[in-house]
Amino acid sequence: MKRHRPVIGLALGSGSARGWAHIGVIRTLESEGIVPDIVCGTSIGSLVGAVYAAGELDAFERWVGELSWQDMVGMVDLKMDGGLIKGGKLFKLLSAQFAQRDIEQLGKPFACVATDLTGGREIWLREGSVLDAVRASIAVPGLFSPSFQNGRMLVDGGLVNPVPVSLCRAMGADIVIAVDLNWDLIGYRHRAPSETTAVAEQKPAGVVDNILSSLRSSFKMTSEPVDDPEHAMPSMLAVMATSINIMQVRITQSRLAGEPADVLIRPRLSHIGAMDFHRGEQAIAEGTRSARHALPGIREILPGT
Numbered sequence: 303m304k305r306h307r308p309v310i311g312l313a314l315g316s317g318s319a320r321g322w323a324h325i326g327v328i329r330t331l332e333s334e335g336i337v338p339d340i341v342c343g344t345s346i347g348s349l350v351g352a353v354y355a356a357g358e359l360d361a362f363e364r365w366v367g368e369l370s371w372q373d374m375v376g377m378v379d380l381k382m383d384g385g386l387i388k389g390g391k392l393f394k395l396l397s398a399q400f401a402q403r404d405i406e407q408l409g410k411p412f413a414c415v416a417t418d419l420t421g422g423r424e425i426w427l428r429e430g431s432v433l434d435a436v437r438a439s440i441a442v443p444g445l446f447s448p449s450f451q452n453g454r455m456l457v458d459g460g461l462v463n464p465v466p467v468s469l470c471r472a473m474g475a476d477i478v479i480a481v482d483l484n485w486d487l488i489g490y491r492h493r494a495p496s497e498t499t500a501v502a503e504q505k506p507a508g509v510v511d512n513i514l515s516s517l518r519s520s521f522k523m524t525s526e527p528v529d530d531p532e533h534a535m536p537s538m539l540a541v542m543a544t545s546i547n548i549m550q551v552r553i554t555q556s557r558l559a560g561e562p563a564d565v566l567i568r569p570r571l572s573h574i575g576a577m578d579f580h581r582g583e584q585a586i587a588e589g590t591r592s593a594r595h596a597l598p599g600i601r602e603i604l605p606g607t
Contacts, residue, residue: 308604311475312338313467313563314347316460316550317483318442318543318576319585321346323569325363326589327481328354336600338479340411342469344459347481348414348439352432355412356403366582373580403432411473414439415459415466419448424462426469442546464550468561477603479596480563481589482554486572487547543576564603567596 312331314324324347331338343351353362405412406429413428416438427435438449438456449456463469470478536544558566569592574581 308476309339309474310336310604311340311342311470311473311478312351313465313470313478313480314341314343314351315465315480315482315484315554316345316347316458317571318346319578319581320483320569320571320574320576321350322366322579322582322585323483323571323589323592324350324481325359325366325582326586326591327567327569327593328359329586330590330593330597331479331600334597334600336479336604338410340470340473340475342413342415342466342473343439344415344464344466345440345442347466347483348436348459351414352405352408352412352436355408355410356432357409363586366579366586369580369582371580405429405432405435408432413466413469413473415463415469416441416449416456417459417461419455419457422462424459425454425456426472428473445542460546460550460553462553463557464554465558465563467558467563471561477565478563479565479567479600480558481567481569482558483569483571484547484550484554485568486570487544488551565596565600567592 312328314321314327317323328338328350341351341355343349350362353359405427412432413426414435416425416427416435417423418425425438427438434449434451438451439459440446441448441457443457443461446458459466464484465480465482467478467480470480569585569588571585571588574585
């Protein structure tokens, strides 16, 4: 009796700017002949997963590689009700770059996770507008405005299922390869030197530069210079981001204990901040490294790859 190849599911986890590492993971798997049949994502994982399922990863990777801090500020429309960032400019750009499609029209089965803000329930988005689904999945509380869809107020899926292994299983995956971007964040206090901090030290020259400097300062680990770094007071957004990190790490540990992936890929990304979207090259490189490290384990469960 002929044996059929097992159905491979790829579960792409949450992690804000660290999510560009998913691109490196996908590229490495495909280069080794490991092509996922099902793609599921949470938060930034839903964005990369949707683009991959749509067959638009090449164009998306070029776009990520060209992102600068100035580009990110240009996509920010600040507001104070529901979240600091409305996100309209960002999603208009994504809609223009990646043609509007329904999930059912993508080249691979795709779904993503959001959270019902009213009831706290995990919501699986498996049909309808790709852009609407991704918008709901990446709506980080306090940062992006919630997404109102079908009578529900939806926010980031990372609140309930940061690495959506269970969703892959439900969609028919026999083997699940999962990517956890946040496993090494707890206890990481001092960020590595980067272009962000180097540019932030320059004197602002205009309105846009002042906004840019303000955003950078908000996401730095300390709100002002202090003589004793050990007792430095973190900024408001740093406290919020770190708190969400702690929550997602603990939830991920609990979910993976009960719903383990067959292969778990864990890039080392603690040196990349939540809003360091301009550091795509570094994140992709680390995704590539971690995926290569996982290849022997993948080949054990997928002979012939």
